[in-house]
Amino acid sequence: MNTHKSKLTPYLFIAPAIILLAIFTFxxxxxxxxxxxxxxxxxxxxxxxxVNFIGLDNFVRLFQDDVFLKAMVNTLFYVVIGVPLAVLSSFVIALALSNVSNWMSNTFRVVYYMPSITNIVAIAVVWGFLYNQEYGLFNYLLSTVDIDAVPWLNDPFIAKISLIILAVWKSNGVSMLIFLAAIQSIPKTYYEAAEIDGANWWHKLTKITLPSMRFATFFVVVTTLIGWLQFFEEPFVMTNGGPLDGTVSIALFIYQEGFQYSEFGYGAAASFVLFIIVILATLLQFKLRKKEVM
Known part of the structure; x- marks a missing residue:
């Protein structure tokens, strides 16, 4: 009897989490x-x-919808440009903070983390002023060196770049903390031994730091990739998908179809296309990771 109870105990502890996961996720x-x-x-x-059953009509319609196809291209653009920028900038910040005094490291850790917990609407208001074509700070700084005003949010291509810059700045905090924790967990003796052997900073970076934080890098890349595939907040609050659907993402398209136009079936179909893309991208990352370990 006691053995039976001991086997059930772990399942009783995880049961609430499983029940909540089943109700609110699955x-x-x-x-x-x-x-x-x-x-x-x-x-x-x-x-x-x-309500009528229409089979795969919603999915067929999706891939004939110019706006959805544009949303897929835009999302791919966000991922290809945004993910490397977000991962690299977070790593550079973490590396810099690991080489300064504790006081500076703790101070700037808070500074870089603050955007991650700041309300996106407040951020949008501030960055909206920065990006303003006539009175914004960015264009004012460009005017001091005789560069014409840039249409930060009024040109489809430039607007995508503008949103990526905003999103990278906002998301650096969490990834930076993960990288910093991984760097600080590397034993100092490794670096001391490398210095005795005459290694310079580049050798220590490529032969000690990067290999020692492989798992942290993998985790950051996977979570960042998933986040950028679901890119929503920035285009929603800054451009609402414009101009000319130039910044609409798949997640924003789902929101617009499902909640603005009340086409729930069509929006749900789009959400499953995104779901499949996220799953395939994640599985690809795990496959590449497995090959790298082998």
Missing amino acids: LPIIIALGISFTDMGLVGLANWDS
């Missing part, structure tokens, strides 16, 4: 999957009899 996913095969709209919430 069940909504299953419901959304069912909705994606229907033409459910606002009327369908009040009258389920008006």
Whole structure:
């Protein structure tokens, strides 16, 4: 009897978490999957009899929708440019903070982490003034060196770059802390032995620091990639997908279709396309990691 109880004990501890996960994660996913095969709209919430099963029509329609195709291209652009910038800048900041005094490290750790916990609306207001084409600080600084004003949020391509700069600045804090913890966990004796052997800073960086923080780097890359595939807040509050749908992302497209236009079935179908993309990207990262370890 005691043996039976001891076997059940671990499951009793994890049961609340599993129940909450099932109710608030797995069940909504299953419901959304069912909705994606229907033409459910606002009327369908009040009258389920008006909801019709339409099979794969929503998915077929998605890949014939110019806005959705543009959203996929924009999301790919965000990922290809934003992920390397976010990971690299976070690592550089962490590396710099690991080589300064404790007082400076603690102070700037807070400074770099603050944007990560600041409300995105407040950030959007401040950066909106910075990006203002006529009165913004950035264009004022450019004017001091005789450079014409840049349409930061009024040109589709430049607007994407502007959002990436904002998102990288906002997201540096969390990744920086992970990198900093990984760097500080490397034994000092490794560096002391390398210095005795005549290694310079580049050798120590490439032969000791980077290999020793492989797992932290892998974790940051995977989480950053997933976050950028779901890029939503910045285009939503700064441009609402404009100009000319030049900054709309897949996540923003899902929000607009599902909650602004009340096409729940269509929005759910788009969310599952994004879901599959995220899963495939994550599996690819794990596959590459496995090959690297082998």
